Amino acid sequence: QQQVKQSPQSLIVQKGGISIINCAYENTAFDYFPWYQQFPGKGPALLIAIRPDVSEKKEGRFTISFNKSAKQFSLHIMDSQPGDSATYFCAASLTISNTGKLIFGQGTTLQVKP
């Protein structure tokens, strides 16, 4: 019940296209869903996050869509750029645990072709 499943494992998109990465979770008690971005040779860094009381959150070209009934959420990258090429991880957390622990998805490697 603690798993977060992420797809696809890898994604190739043309510059200017839309990149979409999907995640599904099992534990309905999860109440915080961040996305992390990782460039080669670096540690992950927080990109954008959402709480389940909203269905969408947008920050620049990055949007999280959240479907509570389906227990799914997704990251949309609009107007994808070569600089967006990185590995993306979705995650879920139970904030009431007061530990900050995150359960990560398996990761998606995005390549944006010029």
Next chain:
Amino acid sequence: NAGVTQTPKFRILKIGQSMTLQCTQDMNHNYMYWYRQDPGMGLKLIYYSVGAGITDKGEVPNGYNVSRSTTEDFPLRLELAAPSQTSVYFCASSYSRTGTYEQYFGPGTRLTVT
């Protein structure tokens, strides 16, 4: 602020050897975490700490030990290294902000056990 620093960056160990991975943060964060990252597997939590003197197991603690004697430092100890511990190790720290916890990651340690 240097953020989260990890040493060493790379290390090759022989089977059965021991070593300590160092992690230090200068952001006065209470929460600290150790993850391992394997290809296609995402980030798996090894151990975490919610404050000095308090540690607890994550998803994959076997073969590892931690201590947290100060707020700043959270070393990870590998005893009797095995090939299965070949991985990239990330340390992270966080603080609670409005009930959510943004994790700040170090640059990682790439460990090979042969």
